[in-house]
Amino acid sequence: MQPLYFHVIEQICAEKNYQFKNLDTFSGILGEIRHGDKSILIGDSQYPLNSHTAVMTSTDKALMYLALENAAVKIPHGNYFFISPHARDKRADGKELMDAIHYANDRGYPQFVKPINSYSGDFATVINSEAELLPHLQKTSEKYHAVIIQEPIFQQEHRLFIMDGKAWFSYDKKRAELIGDGESTIEQLLETFLDQRKQQYKDNSYRLNQRFINETLTKKNLSYDSVLAADKVLSISPNANPNCGGFINNFTTTIPPECTEWGVKIAKIIGLRICAIDFFTHDTINDNPEDFLVIEVNGNPSLKMVWSLGYQLLVKAIWQYIVKTCLKEA
Numbered sequence: 001m002q003p004l005y006f007h008v009i010e011q012i013c014a015e016k017n018y019q020f021k022n023l024d025t026f027s028g029i030l031g032e033i034r035h036g037d038k039s040i041l042i043g044d045s046q047y048p049l050n051s052h053t054a055v056m057t058s059t060d061k062a063l064m065y066l067a068l069e070n071a072a073v074k075i076p077h078g079n080y081f082f083i084s085p086h087a088r089d090k091r092a093d094g095k096e097l098m099d100a101i102h103y104a105n106d107r108g109y110p111q112f113v114k115p116i117n118s119y120s121g122d123f124a125t126v127i128n129s130e131a132e133l134l135p136h137l138q139k140t141s142e143k144y145h146a147v148i149i150q151e152p153i154f155q156q157e158h159r160l161f162i163m164d165g166k167a168w169f170s171y172d173k174k175r176a177e178l179i180g181d182g183e184s185t186i187e188q189l190l191e192t193f194l195d196q197r198k199q200q201y202k203d204n205s206y207r208l209n210q211r212f213i214n215e216t217l218t219k220k221n222l223s224y225d226s227v228l229a230a231d232k233v234l235s236i237s238p239n240a241n242p243n244c245g246g247f248i249n250n251f252t253t254t255i256p257p258e259c260t261e262w263g264v265k266i267a268k269i270i271g272l273r274i275c276a277i278d279f280f281t282h283d284t285i286n287d288n289p290e291d292f293l294v295i296e297v298n299g300n301p302s303l304k305m306v307w308s309l310g311y312q313l314l315v316k317a318i319w320q321y322i323v324k325t326c327l328k329e330a
Helices: 004-016 052-059 061-070 097-107 130-140 186-200 210-219 257-270 304-308 312-329
Strands: 019-022 030-035 038-043 078-082 111-115 125-127 146-150 156-163 166-174 177-179 233-235 247-252 274-281 293-298
Touching: 004 019, 004 030, 004 038, 004 312, 030 312, 038 312, 052 061, 052 257, 052 293, 061 078, 061 146, 061 257, 061 293, 078 097, 097 130, 097 146, 111 130, 125 130, 156 257, 156 312, 166 257, 166 312, 177 186, 186 247, 257 274, 257 293, 304 312
Parallel strands: none
Antiparallel strands: 019 030, 030 038, 078 146, 111 125, 111 146, 156 166, 156 274, 166 247, 177 233, 274 293
């Protein structure tokens, strides 16, 4: 099965009379585009305009934060820790599992915890006590070797897509929540919420994090038959990531010049020609960029959600630029 971007590239190549070949028909992660005597490889959801070093830096959130902090970019206060004994003999003391526990206890709860190299919001969640933290770190260590522990920020989250000095689009990322009316059960509220998302996502691709919902209901001694009190808010996603049940709002291709300038600067700091910057603001992207707080700089941002929302022409335009530019520079 070919990934979405391969289908988009195939369309572009057909229109431009380029030759496209899927070199990995089993998993569809490597393809070749050829035009005349020039050719480029496209693979593994990575953007060929980005350098390996820049992508590596953005993939490791600890390294990414070090680069941003060095450039005086605002980031959440926090620190990274190793939660797996793997390669313990190759690092100094002070960054191990129990150090993470002591750090969180000293700073107080809640704390936001996320693996340094996860994607799609995997294992990223707010922890409210030491009793929650240790089992969460132990579970996370089965898949990841290190985490970031940082202050939780309860502000509006945004994503800004930058490519070669231009801001192409932005959107808000919303944490999924149910708001009680004093009459409807949680199951009924969930049905209404999902109906709203189905109207928004053109390909019916939106999914909730069912495991998180079940765990949340258990912790709060609730069930799907429980009636949520009027104006009572129940979070049904662990974070605002659309892959974890969060959703997209206020999609726009009209970006304030000050926001664009800020985003281009962030991309240059990491060394990325293409990236998506996730950041907090007090309100909107029209706020003063000096107040923006960077969550993450993603060197391999997926365009699948943008496609799902009905912006196929925009996704196609982005890949047209990438293919044309790569062939020109080949």
